[in-house]
Amino acid sequence: MQLQLTEEERAFREEMRTFFNDEVPKELRDGIGRGDEQFKEAVVKTQQLLNAKGLAVPSWPEEYGGQDWTPLQKHIWHEEMQLAGVIPPLAFNANMIGPVIANFGSDEMKEKFLAKTANLDIWWCQGFSEPNAGSDLASLSTKAVRDGDDWVINGQKTWTTLGQHADWIFVLCRTNPDVKKQAGISMILCPMDAEGVTLRPIQLIDGGHEVNEVFFEDVRVPAENLVGEENAGWTYAKFLLGNERVGVAPVGATKRNLAIAKEKAQETGALDDPALQATIVDLENELLALELTALRVAANSDGGKPHPASSVLKLKGTVLQQAVSELLVDVFGPLSVGSGAADVADGSDLPALARTATPTYLNLRKASIYGGSNEVQRQIIAGNILGL
Amino acid sequence: MDFLLDDEQEALRDAVRGLLKGYDAEKRRQVTDADPGFDEAMWKKLADMGVLGLPFPEDVGGSGAGPAEVSVVAEEIGRVIAPEPFVEAVVFAGGLVAALGSDGQKKEILGGLSAGELLPAVAWMSPHGDDEGVTVDGDTLTGVKEPVLNGARADVLLVLAEGGLFVVKGEDVDAHGERTSYRTVDGGRAARVSFDKTPATPLGDGGDAHDAFEMLVAIARIAYGHEALGAMESGLSMTTEYLKTRKQFGVTLNTFQALTFRAADMYTSVELTRSIVMWATMVLADAGDPALVKDAARRSKLQVSRAGRHIGQEAIQLHGGIGMTMEYAVGHITTRLTTIDHLLGDGREQGRALRENLTSYGVVEPLP
Structure with missing residues (x-):
């Protein structure tokens, strides 16, 4: 048992902290909401800045821009990035399709996509969920049929996050309807501007446009756009969702938000209330336990086998993320209802955070739903770990 | 940053686990039904294994181990909810003596504790829910401490009084005061300990502890x-x-x-x-x-x-x-x-x- 980081790890942490705080411009870090006009630009700029330093896709194989880091280094990278308020590399690129192509794609596919995916020259979106395939993803029904040298795709995807910015979509399609549902799925890459692809925005309760429906009507893509093997898509999807769960406990960002809530509560006087103080103490302590669990997983995972405790990270991480967002709404009280107010210059005196607190709180209800809902996580813990 | 035990710590864990293996609900019930609420024979075995002197220096009979080793033992005690008062006697009472005691007190109390021959207990709570209740008069104490964990069985009491800590022999309490023992909710024992001009020695140099x-x-x-x-x-x-x-x-x-x-x-x-x-x-x-x-x-x-x-x-x-x-x-x-x-x-x-x-x-x- 050893508390201290090694000298190298400490130096690494310092290096990350310095880079994220000093070299990522403040205007790219603070207050960029997903609804903002500048959002896409900020995401791209940030990722390209990171990529130039080799910090965008550290988990990829080294030959495609990854880093030979220990799990603990990856953890430190991820935490420091969040603590500094840096927009993380786009998950669809960095955590999802990139690693899938690097591990299962053909050489041509790697050549065509990986560098541009790491650099966010291509913006990917995810074509997984369907109106009738949510948590039960394997029951999806979007169909791809081989016709000569093409795949022809028909069907509908939904909850396609940031699809409005995307250049390409990775789509799970049913390519064999006659076998067990998991065994007849393939992953196909499709340009968003292909003929027959239609995107329809879904308005969310936070007032923003973050997710979309994507319709496929006789969409033709060349056969080479199939990832890996035909009918092996479920394996790739599981691999990808495994990556999605890693680092899905947003400890650093939640810590940062809790510190902000505490600061604001002090400013507004809300922190004079012992009940609010007690809530913050409890949240800080639960967050500490979560961070230490993430560290335990990172420091003591060997051979790439996930540590059993890693399953609690998504579950508890999203619960705390949501609780902190709820706290910030409470801190602003009635001021928090004015989400549509403009800047002071344009006629509102409400603090900027008061305007965004509730939309953020509402938006984050998604956290316990996506990436395997928290009920799915409990199912995994009960089944795989406890043997129930 | 490393959360894993090393080989020696794992060996300690296995040894303690092996020793405590017999603790099932039935055995625990038998043991806790009778005074002193723990198994004296098991306590001696823990002493023989070196567990009771774990955190103390070697020159007073201990083995100079660190917090990680202590944590390993505490976890094994908890795993079978063994009623032996490891944290109470070794970590807390023993720790106070190790931190403040004179050489003579360390030798006597920690030596005896390590050998399983002397049980110390800390008397810090008052029946009013604070840590007062006992006053100092010259080299005697007067007042009441309660609940004192293992207070009736203890050979030596470390009494918190007026901000200082005092060593009081169990037999002196019995001669100049009283110890009334009862069960605690977890099957252990605690006592009301009253002091009536009971002879007491400051722990170490005395003064504010x-x-x-x-x-x-x-x-x-x-x-x-x-x-x-x-x-x-x-x-x-x-x-x-x-x-x-x-x-x-x-x-x-x-x-x-x-x-x-x-x-x-x-x-x-x-x-x-x-x-x-x-x-x-x-x-x-x-x-x-x-x-x-x-x-x-x-x-x-x-x-x-x-x-x-x-x-x-x-x-x-x-x-x-x-x-x-x-x-x-x-x-x-x-x-x-x-x-x-x-x-x-x-x-x-x-x-x-x-x-x-x-x-x-x-x-x-x-x-x-």
Whole structure:
């Protein structure tokens, strides 16, 4: 048992902290909401800045821009990035399709996509969920049929996050309807501007446009756009969702938000209330336990086998993320209802955070739903770990 | 940063686990039914294994081990909820003597404790819920301490009085005062100890013992965290076993998602607790700023309080009626977790103390 980081790890942490705080411009870090006009630009700029330093896709194989880091280094990278308020590399690129192509794609596919995916020259979106395939993803029904040298795709995807910015979509399609549902799925890459692809925005309760429906009507893509093997898509999807769960406990960002809530509560006087103080103490302590669990997983995972405790990270991480967002709404009280107010210059005196607190709180209800809902996580813990 | 035990620590764990293997619900019940509430023969065996002198210097009969080794033993004690007072006598009472005692006191008390021949107990609580109740008059003490854990069985009492700590022999209390023993909720023993001009010697140089006492409270809180963790892990594994085997409505209970989801939440609580109590021990072992150790101890105790209640309550609920009975072990776990929760400050008390510093930092930084 050893508390201290090694000298190298400490130096690494310092290096990350310095880079994220000093070299990522403040205007790219603070207050960029997903609804903002500048959002896409900020995401791209940030990722390209990171990529130039080799910090965008550290988990990829080294030959495609990854880093030979220990799990603990990856953890430190991820935490420091969040603590500094840096927009993380786009998950669809960095955590999802990139690693899938690097591990299962053909050489041509790697050549065509990986560098541009790491650099966010291509913006990917995810074509997984369907109106009738949510948590039960394997029951999806979007169909791809081989016709000569093409795949022809028909069907509908939904909850396609940031699809409005995307250049390409990775789509799970049913390519064999006659076998067990998991065994007849393939992953196909499709340009968003292909003929027959239609995107329809879904308005969310936070007032923003973050997710979309994507319709496929006789969409033709060349056969080479199939990832890996035909009918092996479920394996790739599981691999990808495994990556999605890693680092899905947003400890650093939640810590940062809790510190902000505490600061604001002090400013507004809300922190004079012992009940609010007690809530913050409890949240800080639960967050500490979560961070230490993430560290335990990172420091003591060997051979790439996930540590059993890693399953609690998504579950508890999203619960705390949501609780902190709820706290910030409470801190602003009635001021928090004015989400549509403009800047002071344009006629509102409400603090900027008061305007965004509730939309953020509402938006984050998604956290316990996506990436395997928290009920799915409990199912995994009960089944795989406890043997129930 | 490393949360793993080394080979020697694992060997210690296995040895202690092996020694305590016989502790099932029946044995625990027999032992706790009779005074002194723990097994004297087992206590001697723990001494022979070197466990009772673990944290003390070698020249007083100990083996000079660190907080990690202490945590390993506490966890094994908790795992079978052994009633032997390891944290109370070795970590807390022994720790106070090691921190403050004169050479002679260390030799006598820690030597005797390490050999399993002398049991010290700390008398710090008053029946009014504070740590007062006893006054100093020359070299005697007068007043009442209660509850004093193992107070009637103890050969030596370390009495907190007017901010100082005093060594009082058990036989002197019996001659100049009284010890009335009773059961505690977890099957242990505590006593009302009254002092009536009872002869007392200052521990070490005498004077204000506040700083050392606070530090030992922190160290004991951390050790209790490990004992509670061991108990929680047993509570969870007993519960999952039960869900897999107990049949109702013609099927095993793990058929019901309402139950398995609650077990999953118990697992989450236990893992979060393991992370924080191990961290607290690492902070202690790192031997930095005492303020950091005290803060880590409070944070650990807060989590242990929350999780202990969660595990203790859910373990009984998921077992149903059998969990309420003395003959089945799971309820005993709840009694012990409840006891540990309320000793040395429960979650509410830790939260109150942590609130005082709330605005002095932005985020909690676990790594130096």
